[in-house]
Amino acid sequence: MKYVPLGRTGLNVSRVCLGTMTWGTQNNQADADEQIEYALANGVNFIDTAEMYSVPPTAESYGKTEVIIGDWISRHPERREEFILATKIAGPGLKYIRGGSNISGKTVIEAVDASLKRLQTDYIDLYQLHWPNRTTPHFAKHFPGTISFSDVERNEQSAQILDILHGLDACIKAGKIRHFGLSDDTTWGISEFLRLSEKHDLPRVASIQNEFSLLHAKDWPYLIEHCVHEDVAYLPWSALAAGALTGKYLGGARPEGSRWTYAQRHGIFRDTPLVDKAVTAYVDVAKKYEMTPAQLALAWCDQVDGVSSTIIGATSLEQLKEDMDAFDLNLSDEALQDIMAVFKLYPVPF
Template identity: 60%
Template sequence: MNFNRLGSSDLQVSDICLGTMTWGIQNTQEDADAQMAMALDAGINFIDTAEMYPVPPNEQTYGDTERIIGNWIARNQDKRDDIVVMTKIAGAGLKYIREATPITGSAVTTALEDSLTRLHTDYIDVYQLHWPNRVTPHFGKHWPDGADPTRIDREKEIEGMRDILRGIKAAIDAGKIRHWGLSDDTPWGIHTFLRLCEQENVPLPVSIQNEFSLLHAKDWPYLIEMCECENIAYLPWSPLATGMLSGKYQNGARPEGSRWTLAQRMGLFRDQAPAQAATAQYMQVAEKAGITPSQLALAWCRQVPGVTSTIIGATTLDQLSENIAAFDLTLSKDTLSDIHGILKSYPLGF
């Protein structure tokens, strides 16, 4: 297992970050314990979760993923300092989470205390803002008919971000979080937070996690260049495009128990003809290379310059083993050439 420094922090994290958003709906505590054991045995020391999880989010299971991880931590206190735990505060949109209100400094204080309790830990290694308060070009809103930057109230957003940072600073000063990061944000969001951190004397964000895959490469190269030059770790989430790049959803297939059989908060907006066509071609490249489609997508993601650690998830141990093995692969020049030929034809599959 390779390890990389997490942005400007002193943390060394594995090439693989274990995602946990299925724990609590598709996976039980027993499943999670088994995944943790496999991950640790493989050398993974990086775990990602969120107060909103599991996904699809709902009031009945809210916080259960953190509780499952907390149950594991409570039984393995001797391993707590060996793992880097990231969690996230949810933004506006879910009535059962702080009445669907935006992230504020006081919300950071409240949400953090609840996460610490559920996780059975005294500190969070990296505390992240799950999504910005403003509408951003993520979750299918990256096309010209999606997010509208002309509608952003710039001064209101900046003051809201400044207030958030005061909550972050208080948590860092209290030792409840060691570092903080962003998620589902943009170059403007990163730039503004960096400027405000200097003004408010707040430690800089160490990471950002955004959706990034062979079907959704919109962060390359502009946002990733900014991260690299500003020493912010770039952490791709959904490198398999919610499982599409595995090939399991080709030709309308919906395997029993798979994510696409569950109700989706924002619908199956990734299920588009260009994405399916690109996936079919990537499957052919994987077959030619003698690896699985999932391994092709993950091995490609790992070698993208500027990627610090890739967030992977699985519902079975077989899937997790297959995905972990991808990070021992080095794609040949011919395979990369084949991949990039498809990527140029389908730079944004959905």
């Protein structure tokens, strides 16, 4: 296993981050225990979760994943220091979470306390804002005209960010969290957090996790360049495009129990004719180089300049093993050329 710095935190994280969002809906406690044990035994020292999980998010599934992780920690308290634990506060819009309110300094403190209780731990290594208070071009909102940046009141957003930073600072000083990061944010969001933290001597953003894959590479190059030069760790999520890049959904297939058989909060927006064509082509490339389509997609993501640690999730131990093996693969120049030939045909398939 290879390890990389988590921004300027002084922490080193494995290139593989164990994602957990299916635990509580598609996976039970025994499944989670098995995955945690395998990941830790094979060098993974980074686990990511969120108060909103499990997915699809519902009032009934809220907090279930943290409870499952907390159950494991309660039975293995001596192993808590073996891994860096990351979780997230939900952004606005979910009525069953703090009435759907914006993130604020006050709600950060409340949410941290609630997560600590569910996780049965004294501290969270990386506490992330799941999505900003303002609407950002994520979840298929990245095409021109989908959202309006001009409608956002900059000073209001800056004031909210400053308030959030004060809440995070209070949690860090209390020893409840060690560092903080962003998720589903933009270059402006990163820069504003950096500007305000420097101006007011408040905690510095350590990382950002955004969707990034062969089917959705909008963060390359501008946001990732920003992360590299500002020492903000870039953590891709959905490197398999919610499973699309495994090839299992080709031709409208919906394997029993798979993620796309569940109702999705934002709909199955990755299911497009162009995605089908792109995935078909990537499957052919994977066959040529004798690897699975999932391994091809993950190995490609891992080698992208500026990527720190890739968040992977699996609904079975077999899938987890397959996915983790991808990070031991080296894509040849020829393989990368074949991948890019497909990418250039389908750069934005959804």
